Amino acid sequence: MTGLALVSSIIISIGSLAWGYAGMGLVVIPRWMIAFGALWLISPWRGWRWVSPVALFLSLLFAIIGLWLSFPIGWMFSGAIFALFAWDMTELRSKMHFLAAREDAKGMERRHLARVSLLALGGLLVASMFILWWRQWTSEWGNFLLGVTLLGLTQIIAWFRK
Amino acid sequence: MSRIALLAALIYLIVLAGLATLNGAMVALALPLVLYLLAGLWRGPEELRLTAERTISAERIAPGETVMVEIKVINHGNSLEQVLLHDPLPAFLKTIEGASSRLVSIPASESISWSYTVRGRRGSHYFDEIQVIAEDRLGLIVKRAALPTRGQLLILPPVSRIRHIAIQPRETRVYSGVIPAHQGGTGIEFFGLREYHAGDSPHHINWRVSARQGEVLFSNEYEQERVADVGIVLDGRRRVNDFSGGRSIFEDSVLAAVAVASSLLAEGNRVGLFIYGKRNKWTSPGYGKYQRERIMQDLALAETGETHNFKTLIVPRRLFPPNSQIILISPLGGGEMELLSKLHARGYQLLVISPDPVSFEARGLGENPSVKLAARIARLQREVLLRDLRHRGVQVVNWDVSKPFEQAVRASLSRPAAFLHAIQRGRGVGRK
Numbered sequence: 001m002t003g004l005a006l007v008s009s010i011i012i013s014i015g016s017l018a019w020g021y022a023g024m025g026l027v028v029i030p031r032w033m034i035a036f037g038a039l040w041l042i043s044p045w046r047g048w049r050w051v052s053p054v055a056l057f058l059s060l061l062f063a064i065i066g067l068w069l070s071f072p073i074g075w076m077f078s079g080a081i082f083a084l085f086a087w088d089m090t091e092l093r094s095k096m097h098f099l100a101a102r103e104d105a106k107g108m109e110r111r112h113l114a115r116v117s118l119l120a121l122g123g124l125l126v127a128s129m130f131i132l133w134w135r136q137w138t139s140e141w142g143n144f145l146l147g148v149t150l151l152g153l154t155q156i157i158a159w160f161r162k
Numbered sequence: 163m164s165r166i167a168l169l170a171a172l173i174y175l176i177v178l179a180g181l182a183t184l185n186g187a188m189v190a191l192a193l194p195l196v197l198y199l200l201a202g203l204w205r206g207p208e209e210l211r212l213t214a215e216r217t218i219s220a221e222r223i224a225p226g227e228t229v230m231v232e233i234k235v236i237n238h239g240n241s242l243e244q245v246l247l248h249d250p251l252p253a254f255l256k257t258i259e260g261a262s263s264r265l266v267s268i269p270a271s272e273s274i275s276w277s278y279t280v281r282g283r284r285g286s287h288y289f290d291e292i293q294v295i296a297e298d299r300l301g302l303i304v305k306r307a308a309l310p311t312r313g314q315l316l317i318l319p320p321v322s323r324i325r326h327i328a329i330q331p332r333e334t335r336v337y338s339g340v341i342p343a344h345q346g347g348t349g350i351e352f353f354g355l356r357e358y359h360a361g362d363s364p365h366h367i368n369w370r371v372s373a374r375q376g377e378v379l380f381s382n383e384y385e386q387e388r389v390a391d392v393g394i395v396l397d398g399r400r401r402v403n404d405f406s407g408g409r410s411i412f413e414d415s416v417l418a419a420v421a422v423a424s425s426l427l428a429e430g431n432r433v434g435l436f437i438y439g440k441r442n443k444w445t446s447p448g449y450g451k452y453q454r455e456r457i458m459q460d461l462a463l464a465e466t467g468e469t470h471n472f473k474t475l476i477v478p479r480r481l482f483p484p485n486s487q488i489i490l491i492s493p494l495g496g497g498e499m500e501l502l503s504k505l506h507a508r509g510y511q512l513l514v515i516s517p518d519p520v521s522f523e524a525r526g527l528g529e530n531p532s533v534k535l536a537a538r539i540a541r542l543q544r545e546v547l548l549r550d551l552r553h554r555g556v557q558v559v560n561w562d563v564s565k566p567f568e569q570a571v572r573a574s575l576s577r578p579a580a581f582l583h584a585i586q587r588g589r590g591v592g593r594k
Contacts, residue, residue: 057168063191064179064188067185073187076187077191080195084194084195088198088300108244115201130187134187
């Protein structure tokens with residue numbers, strides 16, 4: 001569960017930033033972003049603990065630069081929020097190693113995921129408010145929000161079914 | 163860098179950048195991070211008020227046996243959301259069931275218990291604390307504590323029983339034992355003849371010699387048997403004990419030391435130990451079961467180490483009196499000759515028990531012509547070294563560790579070497 005959330009958040013974070021930068025006609029930077037995203041994706045399984053904080057810092061830096069250059073607010077916010085989500089999931093994943101099989105690992109994981117998902121949802125709401133404020137709402141952003149909401153709902157339904 | 167510090171620095175950076183560029187959206191980008199930070203700070207761990215109790219199923223075991231460790235942690239304070247309880251274990255202990263760490267939630271005024279089973283090789287460990295790392299829900303605020311506990315686990319080296327080790331120190335102590343004392347008196351072994359004294363048992367009169375000498379009667383004298391001072395020196399130098407692939411012959415040396423010490427103490431001798439390894443450790447000489455326990459405990463902790471050459475070793479006379487017996491347990495090959503010559507010159511009777519490192523290493527390297535040739539050369543060098551030692555009057559036991567130690571001892575030490583017997587008797591008679 002944590003692994004899936006971690007992979008999804010890294011893909012969404014890097015994808016959002018790359019999509020936002022590519023939409024403004026930049027080609028090289030999104031490629032580098034994707035390359036770094038690939039490194040970030042394999043890092044938890046390789047035990048490279050340094051990658052996660054560096055990735056968070058770089059994602060926020062690119063989001064700041066993007067906002068400064070007036071790139072789409074939604075993608076920059078999404079990149080930053082899901083980088084934070086992925087950073088948190090990396091920590092959670094390393095903690096899960098200490099849990100013995102007989103312990104309530106699933107419950108602990110679910111509670112943590114639920115809390116962080118709520119925070120991510122709050123962040124996306126803030127971003128949507130700003131998008132509406134600056135009249136930048138696009139169908140792409142709407143579809144993205146719908147996709148993220150569906151992903152979250154699927155997760156919730158899966159928990160209840162178990 | 164801690165998580166909370168990283169998060170605070172990032173928030174600071176975003177807000178500064180937003181203010182510098184007068185960009186509202188950029189300042190707003192800090193909001194998700196601030197939300198995350200506040201969520202973590204809300205109901206973070208307060209002062210840790212925990213105590214721990216530990217129960218160990220056995221305190222003294224043999225290598226390979228299992229021990230169950232039960233831990234109970236009681237929370238006397240507020241509820242703790244995420245607590246990592248970690249019982250640190252040394253490298254020589256392996257967890258075979260359960261885990262020595264747990265990540266748990268502990269409600270206020272409640273306790274949590276768990277157990278795990280360990281198995282290990284020779285060593286000793288004090289279970290003196292349980293490490294606690296308490297965190298908030300998001301792992302931002304971390305509080306650490308060490309809960310004191312009591313408990314010790316001693317994994318003693320295995321003991322192989324040896325019936326008798328024939329040693330011939332130049333001097334013995336006054337108490338009766340089984341070591342020939344080179345003095346006439348009551349005993350079993352014939353020692354010599356002397357003139358009959360009033361009070362001698364008629365059974366001891368040597369009638370044949372008396373008849374041959376005429377009017378004077380002669381009595382048989384028997385060799386007194388007493389206890390002796392024995393110093394065991396265990397060579398724990400890494401350069402002679404440790405081999406490629408993490409293999410070490412030191413465990414065999416420890417096994418030999420245990421067997422020799424146990425046997426000599428059982429015969430009433432005064433035995434001391436010196437471990438020349440990671441930590442130089444002296445066990446002052448003593449008698450009996452208490453001394454055996456001290457030696458076993460010290461041997462349980464013995465480790466190889468990067469120590470200096472044997473040349474620097476000083477044997478204190480207070481611990482190992484001159485003319486007593488010294489038993490060196492060493493694979494040899496690291497400049498011991500100088501030390502042994504020095505000890506011999508000081509009057510010590512020397513016995514070297516040498517686990518054979520050549521056969522040990524050759525077995526680990528497999529079968530191929532170059533290994534065979536190298537082993538043959540090394541074996542020849544070793545033979546020269548052992549022969550040199552024997553020529554200097556040192557008793558040597560060359561032990562191939564693939565065979566039981568008892569077997570090597572039975573073949574070499576069940577009775578005193580003939581040449582030693584002759585030398586010692588000559589000296590004893592000479593003194594008279």
